[in-house]
Amino acid sequence: MATTPAPSSAKTADGPARSILLDVPFLRLWAGTTASGLATWALPFVLGLAVLHRDLSAAGLGLVLAARTVGFLAAVTVGGVLADRHSRRAVVLWSALAAAVAAPLLAAGLGRSLLLMTAAAALAGAGQGACRPAFQALTAETVDPGRRQQANAAMTMAVRGSTLAGPALTALLAAFLDVWTLLLGIGLLWLVAALVPGKGRGAVTAADPEAAGPAPRASFRAEFVDGVREARRHPWFLAGLAALVAVIALGYSATSVALPLISRDRYASEWVLAAAMTAYIVGALGGALVIARWRPRSQGWAAFAGLAAYGCAPLSLMLPVHPGVVVAAYAVAGIGIELFNVPWFTATQREVAPDRLARVSSLDFLVSYGLAPVGLALIAPAIDTFGVTPVLGACAAACFLVPAAAALVPTARHFARTAPEERADAC
Template sequence: MPTAPRTTEIAKSAPPPARSVLRDTAFLRLWTGATASGLATWALPFVLGLAVLDRTLSPAALGLLLAARTVGFLAAVPVGGVLADRHSRRGVVLWSGLAAAASAPLLAAGLGRSLPLMALAAALAGAGQGACRPAFQALTAEVVDAGRRQQANAAMTLSVRVSTLAGPALTALLAVALGTGTLLLGIGALWLVAALTPGRGTRAPDGARSPEGPSPQRPSFLAEFADGIREARRHPWFIATLAALTAVIATGYSATGVALPLISRDRYDTGVVLAAATTAYTAGALAAALLIARWRPPSQGWAALAGLAAYGFAPLSLLLPVHPAVVVAAYAVAGVGIELFNVPWFTATQREVAPDKLARVSSLDFMLSYGLAPVGLALIAPAIDAFGPRAVLAVCALICFAAPAAAALVPSARHFSSRPARKAGAP
């Protein structure tokens, strides 16, 4: 009868525990750059809003600048995706960050002097922001091994939420001592950090020439982007989830962005509800980022889509004259849900999509989900005027609940994978 293996022998044959991604220098450099880009992206509309408060900018001018930034973002996202798959992802991060950094002194120079110059600079800032997003997403898959990507993505989103929570107070304090122009230059410095800090990934650029001879003629830009779309269509769970995410952002996010300030003012006669609800949303997202860094639900796709559907509680809480605490709690639940969705969504995309097409597929994600948000914001206010806030909020809440539920019906959505799930104990 064979003897059982000794504990020491088992310990020797077992793989060592994975090293924390927070102790990885390459990831920390990437995390620092991504955090700087996220903080700069958030800070620009806030600092321009301060310029409206001190009457350096008019509200109409602010709207024009934010629209120019959005146009630049939407134009650059697909370009950045193709370039990041065609060339070095590190190089795309570098040049897009430098472009966004160059916009800061132009914005400062045009402040109070030339609105056309500021609009051009805002479009340049949006282009830099848009081009770097898919490159950062793809570079994460290069720098971090598959087993630690969920932890890495959680750390990325955690930095965004901390910036959102602490950024307004810090910027307001700086604005007391520094002028708006100086704050704009500070945003440029953040973009320099984003451009220069990350290191190279492990992937060789697709454009590198083979030592055996010249590379074949490269397809056109449109053909390469279409190839990325075909790759996305190979993953039914991705298409269904992206449609659900776009619907939630275009309706729920937009509705609450417009309706919450109005209801806080008209129903509760105070701005405290607005401040408390937005803070609760960020705090909920922070807690969820810490949780999802280690939690691996058995059916991660369904769990993520349930988190996305939780955003529906935000517009639902604004329907009836409930106690303000209910609104705040609903926003906290929405914040938890959106982060329980984001991290598995990013991780699954990095895992399932072909590595040489990852940036293009990621650009499709950002272009649709973030790109349609301004459209939703533009349409929500006229819809509220025409049909009333209750009808609009009810429809938006229904869409937030129904769209993820419909996406969950796609068979591959359960695990965010088109590959058959392995049975427990299978190699």
């Protein structure tokens, strides 16, 4: 965030602000988020084991995972509206319980009914999608403004740690447990996500008088459109979404398709693939540690620079460089992505009207998760048509140029409609 925080961000009513890791309500929320992350990342791996054990065909795996994605995308906007309309804690509870119920249904259909597994996967995806904006809004209710950047860094470390530990832990357990039992274990993780987080510190109030005025209950569609309208009030948010589109749909998709091919054809080893992906996650963990404490003067510009750093990944794949260069480039990309994500989440919680926060967050997740499959579907044909090097070059250029253009948008410098000095004077 900015270097001049509001007075409330430096102290609590009882003195200097405590570390976020000493805050029990936040730790409960963090534990629930971590459990949901582990369950999310473990499911595809467990289903992959089912294919190896011939309990599920490869085509069936693709159908089940596609159903989960469809369920997620369908529910993330619904969850955003519900989390603004009702208690955020209640939305987390019921959405995580839905994902928990899906796990034994998946186990029941394993080797017996692909239709049941597909329906259960859609339910699991819906639970995952509905809880994401609710978790984001519940963080703002649980943590005071001065410690939200620390809280968001801890949250993203949980997500990245789950990405790293989820498959590894699942592989370890698979040596002792069968797929059916592992699916039930995923259900238990979702129960933790449902039951462990506590309530926020009370209902939040709107950020400005326009949003605070009482109004009769609108239709679901009208409330979602109201969230879109709130997002449009913040040019920096729209610019950030555009930059995310470029990096996710082009940069991330290109590297996801090209890295396995280049690891096999250029380096004749799977080591480069594994090392690069591990370096990306480790870099992201390191970036989260840095941004938990670092407060750049121009928060938005620093965040967009971090997002643009993802361009190093496709750039490193264009030329026959030493594999260590590829691994280092992925580490830089991982660091950069969290230098963007944590301030981005924190600014959204600070700037967006609190009673519309979940809906605006749902737009973020809808773009982030919704465009990745589209990019993945288009990149492979593009590589077949134009060749891997031109496609990687175009994607790297987009990763560098689009965030740079987004940084020029008014209000993008500080991720705020007013400069930090003005906010401090107002306080």
